[in-house]
Amino acid sequence: MIEGVPPGRRAxxxxxxxxxxxxxxERSEAALACDAIMAACADxxxxxxxxxxxxxxxxxxxxxxxxxxxxxxxxxxxxxxxxSGGGGLASTIVLASMAVECGMATTVVAYRSxxxxxxxxxxxxxxxxxxxxAKKGSSVSGPAQYHHPFGLASPAQEMALIARRHMxxxxxxxxxxxxxxxxxxxxxxxxxAAIMRxxxxxxxxxxxxxxxxxxxLVDCSLECDGAVALVVTCAERxxxxxxxxxxxxxGAQGExxxxxxxxxxxxxxxxxGGPRNGGWGIGERLFAQAGVGPRDVDVxxxxxxxxxxxxxxxxxxxxxxxxxxxxxxxxxHTRWPGGSLPVNxxxxxxxxxxxxxxxxxxxAVRQLRGTAANQxxxxxxxxxxxxxxxxxxxxLLHR
Amino acid sequence: xxxxxxxxxxxxxxxxxxxxxxxxxxxxxxxxTACGVHRHHPRPxxxxxxxxxxxxxxCRGTGLVYSFTICHPPxxxxxxxxxxxxxxxxxxxxxxxxxxxxxxxxxxxYVGMPVEVCFRQIDEALTIPQFRPRVPVP
Numbered sequence: 001m002i003e004g005v006p007p008g009r010r011a012x013x014x015x016x017x018x019x020x021x022x023x024x025x026e027r028s029e030a031a032l033a034c035d036a037i038m039a040a041c042a043d044x045x046x047x048x049x050x051x052x053x054x055x056x057x058x059x060x061x062x063x064x065x066x067x068x069x070x071x072x073x074x075x076x077x078x079x080x081x082x083x084s085g086g087g088g089l090a091s092t093i094v095l096a097s098m099a100v101e102c103g104m105a106t107t108v109v110a111y112r113s114x115x116x117x118x119x120x121x122x123x124x125x126x127x128x129x130x131x132x133x134a135k136k137g138s139s140v141s142g143p144a145q146y147h148h149p150f151g152l153a154s155p156a157q158e159m160a161l162i163a164r165r166h167m168x169x170x171x172x173x174x175x176x177x178x179x180x181x182x183x184x185x186x187x188x189x190x191x192x193a194a195i196m197r198x199x200x201x202x203x204x205x206x207x208x209x210x211x212x213x214x215x216x217l218v219d220c221s222l223e224c225d226g227a228v229a230l231v232v233t234c235a236e237r238x239x240x241x242x243x244x245x246x247x248x249x250x251g252a253q254g255e256x257x258x259x260x261x262x263x264x265x266x267x268x269x270x271x272x273g274g275p276r277n278g279g280w281g282i283g284e285r286l287f288a289q290a291g292v293g294p295r296d297v298d299v300x301x302x303x304x305x306x307x308x309x310x311x312x313x314x315x316x317x318x319x320x321x322x323x324x325x326x327x328x329x330x331x332x333h334t335r336w337p338g339g340s341l342p343v344n345x346x347x348x349x350x351x352x353x354x355x356x357x358x359x360x361x362x363x364a365v366r367q368l369r370g371t372a373a374n375q376x377x378x379x380x381x382x383x384x385x386x387x388x389x390x391x392x393x394x395x396l397l398h399r
Numbered sequence: 400x401x402x403x404x405x406x407x408x409x410x411x412x413x414x415x416x417x418x419x420x421x422x423x424x425x426x427x428x429x430x431x432t433a434c435g436v437h438r439h440h441p442r443p444x445x446x447x448x449x450x451x452x453x454x455x456x457x458c459r460g461t462g463l464v465y466s467f468t469i470c471h472p473p474x475x476x477x478x479x480x481x482x483x484x485x486x487x488x489x490x491x492x493x494x495x496x497x498x499x500x501x502x503x504x505x506x507x508x509y510v511g512m513p514v515e516v517c518f519r520q521i522d523e524a525l526t527i528p529q530f531r532p533r534v535p536v537p
Contacts, residue, residue, distance in 0.1 A: 131473070133475075134473070134475065134476075136406070137404075137406075138403065138404050138405060138406055138407055138477075139406075139407055139409050140406045140407065140408060140409060141408070141409040141411060143440065144406075145408035145409065145410075145414060145418075146408075146414075146439075146440050146497075146498055147498050148406035148475065149405070149406050149407070149408060149521070149525070149527050150486055150498050150499055150500050150527065150529075151470055151474060151475060151477075151478040151481075151484055151486055151500070152470075152486045152498050153406075153474070153475045154473065154474070157468055157470050157474075157486060160468035160470075161466045161467070161468050161486070161488055162466070164466045164467055164468060164510070165465065165466040165488075165510070168466070168510040168511075209471070210469070210471050210483075211471055211473075212468045212469070212470050212471065213468050213469040213471075214468075215468075
């Protein structure tokens with residue numbers, strides 16, 4: 001990832017671990033985090049005692065110290081959080097890879113544990129179970145003070161405003177979001193780890209309950225529980241481990257005036273095109289770093305808190321021209337099998353699970369190992385991005 | 400109708416004047432006195448020229464619907480009784496965008512709909528700026 005790093009020092013992902021994903025799991029977020037981390041270390045052929053670095057989202061509720069004293073980790077020497085919820089998912093791997101390539105740590109675990117099932121209300125903190133927006137109460141500060149008094153509170157409602165504007169500017173149709181929902185649910189139907197194993201049709205989408213017009217229930221990420229972890233180390237060390245390493249060939253972050261927190265998306269006027277907006281800037285740096293282009297990507301894991309985020313990401317990262325994300329989906333490019341760029345082959349956040357998008361990372365690794373349930377034949381390059389409506393980042397992985 | 404669970408802004412150093420003017424039925428946003436650009440949400444500096452000088456400029460109160468949605472459950476508890484209800488982004492004639500609702504409107508909302516501000520007093524401490532359809536002056 002960092003230019004000029006000796007080949008042996010290059011960052012690689014060597015372990016992936018996850019718990020079961022379910023609407024409700026009767027265990028704490030810390031317990032789930034431990035399970036996922038132990039599974040990731042076992043997958044790599046490492047002991048948990050080898051872990052000397054950790055990265056996470058800053059909304060993560062299981063802290064480093066909690067893991068250190070629960071898992072008996074003796075020498076943690078690097079740890080960092082990255083802003084935002086879904087925006088941070090790829091950034092955790094950027095941070096872990098930087099730490100490994102700079103020599104700050106040798107074995108970095110990136111993790112996310114989340115109890116968000118509708119009835120998972122353990123813990124008083126807004127981010128500990130349930131809907132964070134519904135737990136803010138009747139006193140609202142920060143950006144929410146300009147939204148909640150008008151009844152705008154949930155991410156679905158905020159995303160609906162972005163979706164409607166996109167439809168107005170480019171002629172995108174709500175059915176095209178539905179087609180992505182259908183594609184991902186088809187992927188989930190053949191993924192044993194997925195929560196939603198039943199495929200749906202476009203007619204099912206059209207008759208699904210409206211949450212915030214034009215967003216329907218099946219466009220939304222699942223409210224569920226689970227945890228995911230990955231292990232990042234260097235290429236030299238990977239030679240002695242169990243798994244074929246997956247190289248982190250590029251990583252980039254970005255925050256822009258328009259591409260910003262969902263809650264202030266429209267505080268700056270401006271539409272979707274151009275370098276002030278989202279993935280445009282991140283994508284350019286990402287692909288330049290790797291020396292490849294969007295056309296070289298075999299499979300993409302795109303953050304999809306709502307299916308509408310998929311066409312926006314496709315446009316902003318250059319997988320299709322500006323305004324044509326809906327048509328790209330309609331043409332079948334994002335479907336597996338057969339699509340030119342299968343997207344969210346595990347079923348994504350409306351099919352497999354919503355672990356704040358963190359479950360997208362192990363799926364990208366499985367695709368490059370050749371072990372995915374819905375395997376893209378010969379996949380060599382995978383793309384993973386964080387939310388385009390948060391402080392964000394993306395990585396390119398290579399087998 | 401007073402509801403104890405109605406979401407109330409907790410004014411901060413930047414936002415206090417905005418809400419105070421709303422409660423006086425005046426829509427005012429920050430306007431940079433160095434470069435003249437209006438901004439909303441309130442911030443300590445102008446994102447264009449970085450000046451910290453600004454005034455609370457009274458808006459004409461007119462604008463166009465920039466985007467909109469119709470919210471169905473799940474919604475905030477205080478809004479459950481009125482769901483489905485609309486939420487809009489209005490682009491003010493002065494430039495900035497603002498989240499609000501369109502009221503007194505019988506026709507379907509559309510992007511580009513001309514609107515003008517009206518004020519709804521929630522209780523003795525809070526008034527919010529909403530918008531109603533505006534018949535363009537010929």
